[in-house]
Amino acid sequence: MKLAPLVSALGIAQIISWGSLFYAIGVLGAPMRAELGVSELFLFSVFTGALLVSGTFATLAGRLIDQRGGRFVLSLGSVLSIVAMLLLATAPNAAVMVAGWLVAGAAMAFCLYDPAFATLSRHAGERYRRSVTALTLFGGFASTVFWPLSLLLLEAWGWRMTFAIYAGIHAFVCFPIHRLFVPRHLALPHEAHGETAEPSPALGDPRLPWLTWSFAAATFVFGVVAVHLISLLTSAGLTAAQAVTISMLVGPMQVAGRIIELGISGRVRAVTVGVVAFLLMLVSLVALISVEGFGIAAIVFVTAYGWGNGVLTIVKGTAPAELFGRQGFGALLGHISRAGLYAKAVAPASFSGLLALGLTRNAALAAMVTVSIAGLGSFLMALRKRP
Helix, strand or coil, X not given: CCHHHHHHHHHHHHHXXXXXXXXXXXXXXXXXXXXXXXXXXXXXXXXXXXXXXXHHHHHHXXXXXXXXXXXXXXXXXXXXXXXXXXXXXXXXXXXXXXXXXXXHHHHHHHHXXXXXXXXXXXXXXXXXXXXXXXXXHHHCCHHHHHHHHHHHHHHHHHHHHHHHHXXXXXHHHHHHHHHHCCCCCCCCCCCCCCCCCCCCHHHHCCHHHHHHHHHHHHHHHHHHHHHHHHHHHHCCCCCHHXXXXXXXXXHHHHHHHHHHHHHHCCCXXXXXXXXXXXXXXXXXXXXXXXXXXXXXXXXXXXXXXXHHHHHHHHHHHHHHHHHHCCCCHHHHHHHHHHHHHHHHHHHHHHHHHHHHCCCCHHHHHHHHHHHHHHHHHHHHHHCCCCC
């Protein structure tokens, strides 16, 4: 089948889904909490809960893709997104707002990268890795599009109407994309006939826990830096304007890393790219510790951080297929991503906790270096041949 229409359509849906479910809170959160009378801590604790819900449903979403296909699961994600956006748009009090974000967390499990990757794995054949990279190129623009869009809509019509508009976009763009462009469920050659797909042999492989925890460690570190980026830079001597400038370069660096990965995907194994991604994460942290004002260390940091983060997203979808095959791949990706989503949920507060305990900025970052080294070690353990 022709993959370009499928990847392009899923890419548009990914921009919308990431932009509305994950990034919009950065712009719409302040006016929402001001009107509903809740604190910033309360709002982002609820969002942390949404990420935990996403992790909880990740394995179920993957298993459903194996059994019923991506069309059903991604469409369900669109329906949940519509419900979540409408709950947020009409929330009369904090309780309904909490319900809206928790439904949004469930929607994330059914319509973001992992279910999209698992869907592509059933239709892309040998072109799977390149299709994953191409899809992430679209997703990389979600914040670039939805932060200014959310601000524009907020200033024009307010946060409630913005969420209502996003509900409409999910209803009239994402849902039709998932119903019309995603092919019907396709059983893979190794799967038996019938409704029940064969489970992945990786679930009994001793290398799987190492791979799972390596990705969780990386997600934890990248999650810490993403949330605390501005304060980490300003505390190292950059002005607020300089820190914002550096942070704005992260997205383009992610896209640049993914373009490079696309160019070498036919010659370099995904697991090799994974090792490079972990090394880039380490380089970025060391550079961040070394930053003293706006200089070469800050440039090295944003380049290594952007490239490493951008490429690791691809590795999460391609390395498991390379190591374990694509039998029961949806459930496998869900199993792996669950730990990562939990890590992403607790990462920002964990780093804040280290600072609250009295650790200096650099000491707390040194702790992140330790987590990164552990993640790299776990990833290398996962690359061993199965005993």
